[in-house]
Amino acid sequence: MIRLKDFQLPSVVVQSPMANCTDLPFRLIARQKGMRFAYLEMVSAHALVHENRKTLELMKSLPEDRPVGAQLVGCDPEVMGKAAQMIEAMDAYDLIDINFGCPVPKVTGHGGGSALLREPQKAREIFRSIVRNVKRLPVTVKMRLGYCDASGQEAAVIARIAEEEGLDAIAVHGRTREQKYQGNADYEAIRRVKDAVKIPVFGNGDVVDGPSALRLKKVSGADGVMIGRGALGNPWIYRDVERALQGLPALPAPTVEERRQTLLEHLELEIQHHPRSAHLQMRRVACWYFKEMPHSARFRERVNSASNGDELRQAILEYDPSLSRSPESPG
Ligand SMILES: Cc1cc2nc3c(=O)[nH]c(=O)nc-3n(C[C@H](O)[C@H](O)[C@H](O)COP(=O)(O)O)c2cc1C
Missing domain, CATH: 3.20.20.70 (Aldolase class I)
Structure with missing residues (x-):
């Protein structure tokens, strides 16, 4: 210590x-x-x-x-x-x-x-x-x-x-x-x-x-x-x-759902503390959370076009690493 x-x-x-x-x-x-x-x-x-x-x-x-x-x-x-x-x-x-x-x-x-x-x-x-x-x-x-x-x-x-x-x-x-x-x-x-x-x-x-x-x-x-x-x-x-x-074994990496929930909480805090600029800051923050996940480039594009907290929230809720249910997915 x-x-x-x-x-x-x-x-x-x-x-x-x-x-x-x-x-x-x-x-x-x-x-x-x-x-x-x-x-x-x-x-x-x-x-x-x-x-x-x-x-x-x-x-x-x-x-x-x-x-x-x-x-x-x-x-x-x-x-x-x-x-x-x-x-x-x-x-x-x-x-x-x-x-x-x-x-x-x-x-x-x-x-x-x-x-x-x-x-x-x-x-x-x-x-x-x-x-x-x-x-x-x-x-x-x-x-x-x-x-x-x-x-x-x-x-x-x-x-x-x-x-x-x-x-x-x-x-x-x-x-x-x-x-x-x-x-x-x-x-x-x-x-x-x-x-x-x-x-x-x-x-x-x-x-x-x-x-x-x-x-x-x-x-x-x-x-x-x-x-x-x-x-x-x-x-x-x-x-x-x-x-x-401490020499303890590593824990499993967070799941997509854990990442999503944490990111949504982060978004709410940002809106609460910086209501006017939250969506700009959160465009960057959202990309960090999913940067190493599948289809993160597509998520980034969507997030970067979000112009308010609601659009960001929607993009985060709809992010789907398998893309099978994603609205932007062609099929
Ligand atoms: C976007 C950004 C902002 C930073 N701002 C500061 C700062 O305000 N004060 C500071 O001492 N270092 C700042 N740093 C340096 C980091 O604290 C850290 O020393 C550096 O990123 C190396 O550590 P890392 O490889 O773990 O990122 C900043 C780094 C980045 C990437």
């Missing part, structure tokens, strides 16, 4: 932050299926201190969505410190994470996200400012292996600085900024970062099931496993990974 300050993480398996993906409905569904800790998607520290309405909306949580971590992106130490203080004062989150991994030019161009991997002095100032401004909550940083250097050396330098400045844990995605999402995450390089510090390290990248989680843990030596894209449309992954780590 991992303890960060006074906060006992309920599991070593956590859900990573993912912009436009890990929203409140996603997290509520994931919790029903066994997810025990998640991060909100990143929010700009600058936007938060200006109380930007959209940013506050992104940070929406509920008491049943705990424990949960908030993640800040930005590069101005003072603003980052102020934003972290605001997050703590909101009293709705259990941890504050700092984004040192985002490869998107819109973020790195302003000096935030993975651009900070090349700025050890700036990194120190950001960590120091946040630690100074936060009294109670654990503070962590999530990073990539490096900006261009895939050895893990850059991340190890930042990890040591994080430890010196009093951060409580780090997470490492086993790719560089330059690699974006190409190739495979390098678990051996994560081990080099793990070996550089004593604070807990979460390994991240390409965990899609129990065996991949076991491989990440074994090769990297990481204390915890952070799941990202593997949970999109597959909230059963947490249960699978937990069981694999």
Whole structure:
């Protein structure tokens, strides 16, 4: 078990932050299926201190969505410190994470996200400012292996600085900024970062099931496993990974009916929490749930033409992997 300050993480398996993906409905569904800790998607520290309405909306949580971590992106130490203080004062989150991994030019161009991997002095100032401004909550940083250097050396330098400045844990995605999402995450390089510090390290990248989680843990030596894209449309992954780590046999994959029911619940939550944009978000979410099933391309087409919740619900109810009873089937 991992303890960060006074906060006992309920599991070593956590859900990573993912912009436009890990929203409140996603997290509520994931919790029903066994997810025990998640991060909100990143929010700009600058936007938060200006109380930007959209940013506050992104940070929406509920008491049943705990424990949960908030993640800040930005590069101005003072603003980052102020934003972290605001997050703590909101009293709705259990941890504050700092984004040192985002490869998107819109973020790195302003000096935030993975651009900070090349700025050890700036990194120190950001960590120091946040630690100074936060009294109670654990503070962590999530990073990539490096900006261009895939050895893990850059991340190890930042990890040591994080430890010196009093951060409580780090997470490492086993790719560089330059690699974006190409190739495979390098678990051996994560081990080099793990070996550089004593604070807990979460390994991240390409965990899609129990065996991949076991491989990440074994090769990297990481204390915890952070799941990202593997949970999109597959909230059963947490249960699978937990069981694999405990040495328990795998459970059967969810049936089409289980997937359908879970997806319908996800749709209702999305409509409840984001009534105006639910159908747009759910077009993507629906495709995730059936992506590896037969005739998923046909389902995708239908879902992408749905213009409201009712049409989506209908498409989900009528999805038929055998196509024998499907209304679009020619015979
Ligand atoms: C659509 C998308 C959005 C993401 N948003 C964030 C984010 O807000 N903050 C962050 O630290 N990482 C973000 N990531 C990175 C993931 O958290 C994770 O580190 C990465 O996907 C590798 O893990 P995986 O192979 O398990 O997906 C995002 C990734 C994707 C695909």
